[in-house]
Amino acid sequence: MVKKLPKVDVVIAGVGWGGGIIASELTKQGLDVVGLEKGQERKTEDYYMVHDELRYAIRYELMQDLSKDTITFRGNERMRALPMRQYGSFLFGDGLGGAGVHWNGQTFRFLPYDFEIRSRTIDRYGKDKIPSDMTIQDWGITYDELEPYFNKFEKMAGISGEENPLGGKRSEKYPTKPMKHSPQMDMFKKATENLNYHPYTIPSANLSEAYTNPDGISRAACQYCAFCERFGCEYGAKADPVVTVIPVAEKTGKFDLRTHSWVRRVLHNKDGKANGVLYTDITTGEEIEQPADVVVLTSYVFNNVKLLLNSKIGKPYDSATGTGVIGKNYAYQVVKGAASGYFKDEKFNNFAGAGALGMVIDDFNGDNFDHSDVDFIHGGYLSLTQTGQRPIASNPIPKGSPVWGKEFKNNSLNYINQTLSVGAMGASMPYQHHYLDLDPVYKDTFGDPLIRMTYDFEKQDRKLANFTAKKSADILKEMGADKIDSMDELGPYNITNYQSTHNTGGVIMGADPETSAVNNYLQMWDMENLFVVGASAFAHNGGYNPTGTVGALAYRAAEGIMKYHKNGGMLA
Amino acid sequence: MADDGKNQEEKTDISRRKFLRNSGYAVGGLAVGGVLGGVIPWGTDDDKKNRTAKQSQNYNQALMFFTQAEFNTVDAATERIFPNDENGPGAHELGVAFFIDHQLAGSYGFNARDYMQPPFFHGEKEQGYQGRLKRREIFKIALREMQNYSHQTFKKGFTELTEEQQDKVLQDFQKDNVKLTTISASGFFDLLRSLTLEGLYSDPLYGGNRDMDGWRMRNYPGSQMSYTKIIEGEFKEMEPKSLRDHM
Structure with missing residues (x-):
């Protein structure tokens, strides 16, 4: 027997960055919002024992329990998809704040090129530059239209940074000064300037100084303790939803946050409107219906797609014909085109750092350079980051040398504080045969089908990775490295080794209901009172960490939901 | 104030x-x-x-999972993976085998947070582990096979072999020169190697990295609250701290 609760204005499935931003914006304007989060409550006090690499980084303390839900994966449609039984390539967040708790805090804006990628590529290089199975499309919004929302996200989070000389126009400066520079960052800066590139300090959500945001939230400065990625911040210095937007929503008295609440279906009627959601209270097993005027899916990419497909909303994507939209344009990130340099006479404090500490150049990102003579489009940033090298995971050794025994020990102990890496955040283009759908065999803990990912690297990715590996090695050479190892071949996509938690697409935005699932307010074309927020809206993945763009889109969606609440109807 | x-x-x-x-x-x-x-x-x-004034025994150094014989094999094998040398202590001295024993006794050994639902199919290596066995079962089988292989090849148990012979056994596992039916020899080797690194370098609360000597060896300062004062400066050696220091 399903328990039915009283109707509210808005119900949100998943309370991370997307859900937190929507909740804070709507409750501030007087709407009653219910937030359903399948994981547990989280707060800063949880992290006083957080400097524990084994527990958090290696055993995935903050990540979703895969025994309950995972995805299946295959490289192509001829293969049998098999479950991702253990973590590797990417990490699902879990609990209040979601993946927004364990991120590094590198907060970029996608380039103007990204939002109009198809038209701009054709304008400059002609139609033939785009392979026939590469399904890039414009996003239905321009950088200039999105700029105010980027700005809003950055002010809320207190992003520390300096202007990107090759980025889109900014209406305001970053709210806080750039992070401190370590000696290795200065080496990267000098080397890239010598090479006539345009270095700048990575925009950081780890605060460079104490900051009070427009909502009155005060946070302290980052301590460079080197435990960001895969960890929660014990100081609240790293912007995450739990220390920024969620308390704002809660203070209004309008936000009803329910943890341990696993949303399983969006309920909808014959008129094509959502009625609310069905969820399970996982502490009691009780099934509960939460009716609402507006439903917002703010879960991670895979779960947004899963909820739509399991609820039979929108037209599922069909890879044979390239028609349908739900599950379309899954994309990832090409990060392996990197290089490491060994400095025999210098030692660095590699153990210290912050998640978003580093220097970066955009000279080879987007369309900032001429692609006429290269076999790929787009690109990626190149950076030197200093996130803090922890001893279990970081044991750099020369390529081809033994991985155990006396020589390994000697090498790893000598190299650890004398090795620096430069790497790329390579953009990832969508293809007709890369997509998400429901797995026909494997189920989650409630018996609902898992999401199946069909994805592999393409020629575009291999060429791009070779290009960025070479550029990375050139920079290390200019920095004075005595010995450099760089990637030779990208190889097939492998789900077992960590690359990035930058999964995108599946519920993409656009200007045309035939080729996109949501409009530029992230409102479903097929269901006007359903909004789907997150990197699931990305029509491709850019050459940056995605969170800045996710945040901007969430503020845009919040504005759309308010408009819809007042006037109804399609917003675009 | x-x-x-x-x-x-x-x-x-x-x-x-x-x-x-x-x-x-x-x-x-x-x-x-x-x-x-x-x-x-x-x-x-x-x-x-x-710190208590009285010297007390380390009651943590006893077995939760392995038999004494299995423990000795793991202790010897991990010491070959990370041997004592002029750089500092090896796996044995740092307590790595106790670390592994304690890990396998708990949720990690039972793959508690992994997706272990059937059906099980052999997959491509890009798809990751697809076996039905849990880590503790893999260890039991693999240690038995290591003993068998040592006897077959050198007529002695693993712990009685010379260092060179032990290295040969481990190499043959690493390179899948040992043909096993139930588990992957190289898969086990990779697991053993990962657990060795974890035992060397995890916080000493888990039973390895004894007295933080694993960290000291590589100038890793452990659990420091702040690097604000050194982040802009040159390389700095610091006495490490553990989570115990923050209780």
């Missing part, structure tokens, strides 16, 4: 954790994350009080 000598000792005795916790409760609400970090009394942790 009053700073008379009488209160000094009591003040410095407040651990950072308690300080944060108490302040967190007091402030609550909107300030949740932040401002506290700025007023934390850096460097006032004094763990001398936590």
